[in-house]
Amino acid sequence: MAPMGIRLSPLGMAVFCLLGLGVLYHLYSGFLAGRFAFFMLSEPAGGGPEAPHGSAPGGAVDLRELLAVSVLAAVRGGEEVKRVREGNVLNAKAKGKTREGAEEQLTTGDLLSNRRMFYLLKAAFPAVQINSEERVDTADQETVSWDRSIPEDIKQKIQPQEVPAESVTVWIDPLDATQEYTEDLRQYVTTMVCVAVNGKPVIGVIHKPFSSYTAWAMVDGGSNVKARSSYNEKTPRIIVSRSHAGKVEQVARQTFGNKTVIIPAGGAGYKVLALLDVPEKNQEEADVYIHVTYIKKWDICAGNAVLRALGGHMTTLTGEEISYTGSDGNEGGLIASINMNHKALIEKLPDLEKTSHK
Ligand SMILES: Nc1ncnc2c1ncn2[C@@H]1O[C@H](COP(=O)(O)O)[C@@H](OP(=O)(O)O)[C@H]1O
Ligand SMILES: [Mg+2]
The missing domain is CATH 3.30.540.10 (Fructose-1,6-Bisphosphatase, subunit A, domain 1)
Incomplete structure (x- = not known):
């Protein structure tokens, strides 16, 4: 049985106090960080005086x-x-x-x-x-x-x-x-x-x-534009770059077979339009757009937005969404489709480590 009278040692007291302080710090630091972030985000852009205090920089x-x-x-x-x-x-x-x-x-x-x-x-x-x-x-x-x-x-x-x-x-x-x-x-x-x-x-x-x-x-x-009424998912026509092709034809054939139709074309904008219902006599039609080399975000962002708005997808070759902030380059290649099982297309693609970025 433990004795009724408890004697606290000075060392035990010190350890107890330190632990208490640690818990308090942990609880309070989140609050402080939040206040700091709010303060930083409320600063006028470039530190200029024009934005009213506490409002977003550009309104x-x-x-x-x-x-x-x-x-x-x-x-x-x-x-x-x-x-x-x-x-x-x-x-x-x-x-x-x-x-x-x-x-x-x-x-x-x-x-x-x-x-x-x-x-x-x-x-x-x-x-x-x-x-x-x-x-x-x-x-x-x-x-x-x-x-x-x-x-x-x-x-x-x-x-x-x-x-x-x-x-x-x-x-x-x-x-x-x-x-x-x-x-x-x-x-x-x-x-x-x-x-x-x-x-x-x-x-x-x-x-x-x-x-x-x-x-x-x-x-x-x-x-003001829509998807076509049907797409060929089994043997899709693949639209690819004519001047920055890299190994795209090899990737397309490995994925969809030797009989797959490959359409070389210029322009990332043109290739996205090829996936849609575009009433233009000089516009070819395709089912999937693949690009395997490095590409810049200004080349692909508009097409990505249009496809997303219409229910389609443009991702890297490993299926990641592309973020349009920060650096201007997209490293992971791209695959774009609409009204198709995009995930299944990505799973079909061959060893990407060897084929992308090249
Ligand atoms: N490997 C690469 N490096 C830099 N830019 C690339 C690229 N591959 C394609 N692009 C750019 O992406 C756009 C579409 O390419 P492509 O016609 O070959 O499909 C073109 O843009 P710009 O014509 O605006 O320069 C092209 O220069
Ligand atoms: Mg350009």
Whole structure:
């Protein structure tokens, strides 16, 4: 039996007090961290004085307005792309090489389209992060304003929806399929704008400047384009890059057999449109889009958003979602499909460690 009188040793007391302090610290540190995060997020962007204290840095932006200006930007950029091509003053030069050693072309069409698209979007939404394929020359700014008018079809299909400006990243491709543009293969060329919210692709615009066709879609909103009524899941026609193919044909044949039809085409925008119901005489149709080499996020974000909005998928070759914030590169290749069992397609793909990134 234990004695009734308990004597506490000084060492025991000290250990007990330390334990108590530890528990208190643990409970309180979460609270402090929360307060700290709130304080940091409430700071005005760039530490400037213009944002009212305690509010989000850029305030709120309306996704419907962002969609309207994205469509306008793609169309306006497309006008430059077309004008330069028709005037035959491309001034094509190599701007570098891809990891695989293919020459990357840059033309006046890319630069003028970029200038138009960037400054229109920036004027409409100054607080939003815009990532573009081409550099903007700040010494050569274009003064543009947006009249905030929303086209009727967008007004009818989409409700206003506000999100914090700092959650938004806009990705611009002022000229997709530049290689094909230099070869005068006009059908492949698109201009694209994508709006990502917290890294998720939410708005996609793909515009064909030479036929004045524009596809737009917003996730949980609406679209002016739809999926086709059927797809061939068993022996799908696979659309792939004609100028950055890597080992894509090998992957496609290993996955779907030697009889599988492979369609080489230019432009990531064009290849996404090939999966949809697009009323265009120069638009080929395919069932799956596969790309195995490195690719940049401005090339794929708009297509990813459009597919997602219509119930389709664009993922890496291992089935991961692609996040459209941070770095501008996508390392894991891509596979895109709609109205198909996307997971089953990924499971069919061969040893990806050996085939992707190459
Ligand atoms: N390995 C790679 N590295 C860098 N960019 C790549 C790439 N593969 C494809 N792309 C880019 O992705 C877009 C679609 O490629 P493809 O036509 O080969 O399918 C093109 O964009 P741009 O024309 O906008 O430069 C192309 O340059
Ligand atoms: Mg481009």
